[in-house]
Amino acid sequence: MDKFILRKAEPKDVSDILRLIKELAKFEEMEEQVVLTEKELLEDGFGDHPFYHCVVAEVPKDKQSLEGYTVVGFAMYYFTYDPWIGKLLYLEDFYVMQEFRGYGMGSEILKMLSETAVKTRCSGMHFIVAEWNTSSIEFYKRRGASDLSHEEGWRLYEIDKCNLLKMSSK
Amino acid sequence: MANFILRKAEPKDVSDILRLIKELAKFEEMEDQVILTEKDLLEDGFGDHPFYHCIVAEVPKQHQSADGHVIVGFAMYYFTYDPWIGKLLYLEDFYVMKEYRGFGIGSEILKKLSETAVRTRCSSMHFIVAEWNKPSIDFYKRRGASDLSLEEGWRLFKIDKQNLLKMTSEE
Numbered sequence: 153m154d155k156f157i158l159r160k161a162e163p164k165d166v167s168d169i170l171r172l173i174k175e176l177a178k179f180e181e182m183e184e185q186v187v188l189t190e191k192e193l194l195e196d197g198f199g200d201h202p203f204y205h206c207v208v209a210e211v212p213k214d215k216q217s218l219e220g221y222t223v224v225g226f227a228m229y230y231f232t233y234d235p236w237i238g239k240l241l242y243l244e245d246f247y248v249m250q251e252f253r254g255y256g257m258g259s260e261i262l263k264m265l266s267e268t269a270v271k272t273r274c275s276g277m278h279f280i281v282a283e284w285n286t287s288s289i290e291f292y293k294r295r296g297a298s299d300l301s302h303e304e305g306w307r308l309y310e311i312d313k314c315n316l317l318k319m320s321s322k
Numbered sequence: 323m324a325n326f327i328l329r330k331a332e333p334k335d336v337s338d339i340l341r342l343i344k345e346l347a348k349f350e351e352m353e354d355q356v357i358l359t360e361k362d363l364l365e366d367g368f369g370d371h372p373f374y375h376c377i378v379a380e381v382p383k384q385h386q387s388a389d390g391h392v393i394v395g396f397a398m399y400y401f402t403y404d405p406w407i408g409k410l411l412y413l414e415d416f417y418v419m420k421e422y423r424g425f426g427i428g429s430e431i432l433k434k435l436s437e438t439a440v441r442t443r444c445s446s447m448h449f450i451v452a453e454w455n456k457p458s459i460d461f462y463k464r465r466g467a468s469d470l471s472l473e474e475g476w477r478l479f480k481i482d483k484q485n486l487l488k489m490t491s492e493e
Contacts (some may be wrong), residue, residue, distance in 0.1 A: 173405045186406045196408060201371075204403040230403055233374040235343045235415045236356045238366060245405045266481075266489040277481045282474070296485030301471065304452070308470045312446040315466030 155215060156257055158264050161206035161226070166193040168223035169206055176247040180282070204230045207264055209248065209257045217249060224252040227261045229268075234275065241269035243279035262295060280308065325385060326427055328434050331376035331396070336363040338393035339376055346417040350452070374400045377434055379418065379427045387419060394422040397431045399438075404445065411439035413449035432465060 161169060170190050177183045196203045209225035216222050225248035232242040243265060248257045269277050278300075281288050289299075331339060340360050347353045366373045379395035386392050395418035402412040413435060418427045439447050448470075451458050459469075481489075 177406060182406070188406060188408050192408050196403065203401055203409055228403070228405055231373055231400075232402065232412065233366065233398070233400055233414060235398055236347060236352070236358060238358050238362050239373055242402065244403060263489050266486040269486050274486075275482070277486060292481070295481060295489055297481045308448065308450050312466070312468070 156209050156211045156224070156252075156255065156260075158207055158209055158257075158260055161197070161208050163194055163198045165206070165208055165223060166190045166197070168208065168221065169193055169226055169228070171221070172223070172226045172247055172249070173228075173245060175249065176245060179247075202230075204228050204244065207261055209252075209261060211252070217251060221249075224249045225257050225261065227265060229265060231272070231274070232278065237275040239272065239274045241265060241272070241274045241277045243277055246279070258291065326379050326381050326394070326422075326425065326430075328377055328379055328427075328430055331367070331378050333364055333368045335376070335378055335393060336360045336367070338378065338391065339363055339396055339398070341391070342393070342396050342417055342419070343398075343415060345419065346415060349417075372400075374398050374414065377431060379422070379431060381422070387421060391419075394419045395427050395431065397435060399435060401442070401444070402448065407445040409442065409444045411435065411442070411444045411447045413447055416449075428461070 167190055170186075170188065170193055173188065174183055174186050177186050197206065205228070207227045207229075208223050210223050213222060217224060226245070227243060227247075228245040229241055229243050232240045234240050246258070246261065248261075265277065279292075281292065337360055340356075340358065340363060343358065344353055344356050347356045367376065375398070377397045377399075378393050380392050381394055383392060387394060396415070397413060397417075398415040399411055399413050402410045404410050416428070416431065418431075435447065449462075451462065
């Protein structure tokens with residue numbers, strides 16, 4: 153199996169996007185944490201102001217997955233802003249179904265994202281990887297990725313909704 | 323000095339925003355790394371599609387800084403997307419000039435950001451802090467912040483422009 157195409161996601165793809173988001177979450181043993189719905193994905197990605205962008209990998213019907221899917225991989229990204237250098241492309245989610253790995257889809261997706269980043273005049277691409285995920289870390293390092301957490305000591309923090317509400321009501 | 327207002331940044335503020343970005347970078351000993359220009363800030367923040375948003379803290383003219391500035395603090399943020407929960411508010415830069423600290427400007431800015439996050443139906447606010455920056459870590463922890471890098475082992479990676487170009491030209 154080596155035939156596949158990469159394309160920008162369309163509104164009709166939200167069901168497959170959600171399915172793949174859940175598959176990736178399952179791999180991280182966090183499937184029940186996905187509370188996002190198709191309706192939100194539709195509003196947030198295909199309205200006047202998209203909050204995210206998606207690239208999907210599609211195979212021909214005769215190469216569909218066991219359960220009959222033709223959208224077999226995706227990458228979700230958006231633009232962020234570094235106050236020192238400007239626009240960045242932020243890669244949020246990146247996943248290819250297990251049965252479709254080893255055919256270069258991941259590499260092609262990353263290449264397409266690199267082209268997007270260069271075309272939109274981004275200074276770089278950022279993303280986070282779990283420290284235990286050695287295979288992903290290797291995949292990215294082979295493509296020149298550097299660990300900013302290691303080099304610069306950055307740690308990702310969160311203030312959740314509960315505490316935001318607490319602050320806004322004080 | 324107790325008088326200050328917080329407001330959305332306007333195109334006329336880009337000069338002050340850049341000044342404060344450089345001051346904060348200087349604190350991190352990275353001032354020469356700031357290559358962004360006022361023109362970039364103007365295009366990227368006040369065009370059809372803003373790539374960032376800013377809140378600025380302004381004092382009355384009679385309380386201007388030693389160098390004559392009335393914009394004495396800022397926060398730069400934008401919206402990101404978590405595939406499990408949806409929209410998030412991402413706090414990118416947050417700084418108050420040293421002579422204006424201790425008056426609650428920082429707390430008010432964070433409060434305003436919290437209101438923005440809740441109003442725009444964001445699930446939470448994310449930001450990164452350098453592991454050595456203890457006073458900032460304590461400031462955020464007092465407001466309920468949790469260290470996701472510690473709890474979930476996330477590490478921030480980057481692929482710089484050079485390597486992106488390399489990938490685009492590979493067969």
